[in-house]
Amino acid sequence: MRIGELAARTGVSVRALRYYEEQQLLTSMRSSGGQRHYPDDAADRVHLIQTLYAAGLSSRTILDLLPCVDAKVNTPASRALLRAERDRIDQRISELVAARERLDAVITSSESPASGCTRVGLASA
Amino acid sequence: MRIGELAARTGVSVRALRYYEEQQLLTSMRSSGGQRHYPDDAADRVHLIQTLYAAGLSSRTILDLLPCVDAKVNTPASRALLRAERDRIDQRISELVAARERLDAVITSSESPASGCTRVGLASA
DNA sequence: CTAAAACCTGACGTTGACGTGAGAGGCAAG
DNA sequence: CTTGCCTCTCACGTCAACGTCAGGTTTTAG
Numbered sequence A, B: 001m002r003i004g005e006l007a008a009r010t011g012v013s014v015r016a017l018r019y020y021e022e023q024q025l026l027t028s029m030r031s032s033g034g035q036r037h038y039p040d041d042a043a044d045r046v047h048l049i050q051t052l053y054a055a056g057l058s059s060r061t062i063l064d065l066l067p068c069v070d071a072k073v074n075t076p077a078s079r080a081l082l083r084a085e086r087d088r089i090d091q092r093i094s095e096l097v098a099a100r101e102r103l104d105a106v107i108t109s110s111e112s113p114a115s116g117c118t119r120v121g122l123a124s125a
Numbered sequence C: 001c002t003a004a005a006a007c008c009t010g011a012c013g014t015t016g017a018c019g020t021g022a023g024a025g026g027c028a029a030g
Numbered sequence D: 001c002t003t004g005c006c007t008c009t010c011a012c013g014t015c016a017a018c019g020t021c022a023g024g025t026t027t028t029a030g
Helices: A003-010 A014-022 A042-054 A059-070 A076-111 B003-010 B014-022 B042-054 B059-070 B076-111
Strands: none
Touching: A003 A014, A003 A042, A014 A042, A042 A059, A042 B076, A059 A076, A059 B076, A076 B042, A076 B059, A076 B076, B003 B014, B003 B042, B014 B042, B042 B059, B059 B076
């Protein structure tokens, strides 16, 4: 398939796909005219990339990790890399949980009738 | 205290503190010479701001949320805002958990001896 | 009083993952 | 052959949370 279809299938912009290739996260075959062609499983690859981006990983880090996923590269260094990133994600999750608890506390106190609520309106929708 | 001490106490840069003020997240009294002075509990405020930034909230969003925390503002709109951000954080946590599971799967398979490991080196550190 | 810190206000630089044209070429249909 | 859509490669624009440098003022230590 060509780049437009891959974009449509994955929900990622054409620009982003070219960017992934520039970052060497995605490869493509070129037609004689220079147009990119992708195999069907490229969509899975794109989804994986998106997942890792969503986890806050940088292109560079993803570039380092992908060989581990692709070729099941299995060296002490690659395992250390995988674990380091997993731990970084754990860390982020902890931060987010802390922030959520903070907000929950505020929400709870704002909903308890004991708070210094001015009780202006009483919209019980 | 002055800005340098607040920075030292909170571990946040002086520049960042000025930026927070610019974004109206933090206020200060000015001395006759124009220098910023903060009360002791400013450190708590800074920590709160940092927590919310760490949760991925923007200055603008934090600006909207702070009145709810400060004055216990309690309107339907403010409660909706708090919940919306809490839900957004939940969403992010889910994404991160998904990414972590993805990595964990790779890690597990890379550690199982059944994987197509070329078994080049055998460093058992 | 004086030198050294610490502080002040601009204002431009940085980083990452793209957005957004500009201008030109590829490709199936009629 | 031509219309029209898709694609190509530059290459500058964006946005947020600061970093950093410049040039000048305030506060503090001696």
